[in-house]
Amino acid sequence: MLSVSNLTKAYNGHIVLTVPELDLSPGIHYFRGGNGSGKTTFFRTVAGLLPFSGTITLNSQYEISRDPVAYRMRVNYAEAEPLYPDFLTARDLAGFVAQAKQSPAGQVEMLAEMLGVNKFWKQTTETFSSGMLKKLSLLLALLGKPALVLLDEPLTTLDVATAATLFDFIRQLTTSQNVSFLLTSHQDVSLTGLSISKVWQVGDGVIVPAT
Ligand SMILES: Nc1ncnc2c1ncn2[C@@H]1O[C@H](COP(=O)(O)OP(=O)(O)OP(=O)(O)O)[C@@H](O)[C@H]1O
DSSP: OEEEEEEEEEETTEEEEEEEEEEEOSSEEEEEOOTTSSHHHHHHHHTTOSOOEEEEEETTTEETTTSHHHHHHHEEEEOSSOOOOTTOBHHHHHHHHHHHTTOOTTHHHHHHHHHTGGGGTTSBGGGOOHHHHHHHHHHHHTOSOOSEEEEESTTTTOOHHHHHHHHHHHHHHHHHHOOEEEEEOSSOGGGGTOOOSEEEEEETTEEEEOO
16 A cells, blocks of 8 residues: 655754655554654655655555655645644635545535534634644545545544544545555554554664564
């Protein structure tokens, strides 16, 4: 599903992540590792948000640098700590991302109701609690027809009922639409009830299968 080759990511000339070769099969992959180990850096790189050296290819077809738009249409990302311009409403942001991601008719409304974002649809994000920001970021990451969704710390600040709804929906997308997910969490992912395809350990600037 996702192939990473010769990846090196540095900040200000200091290398924080090296991934010589990583092949992720379709399914749900869980990345674990301590604070500062490189999980967010890896996710932001795969999401196409950070410059890096190497190649990242989706479904043997879309290479992130060679096919920047086609790749980004198929890879969605929710930040661990989302931040948005504070004068925009949930509706503004959902409308903008839905258009960019060519969201099917009715998808925005369905997700807004499922995640409870419709309850604060017209509020500007400056008034949002951290859980409200998290719900909005998850809604935005599910828009369009992604082949791969990266969720960085989806459990943090999410209320229990919404988390259960989210994980049911992830299960549906994985089984019926072949969508793959990469997750990080400092919490116990077995609580999600999801069938994790593979667990990866991130540390010392490398990613290896967890034992
Ligand atoms: N913008 C940046 N500039 C310089 N260094 C950075 C930057 N972002 C992250 N780093 C460094 O890269 C390394 C990996 O950080 P990263 O945020 O990827 O870790 P993480 O595994 O997501 O951590 P956490 O579990 O605390 O969220 C750390 O050493 C961090 O200090």
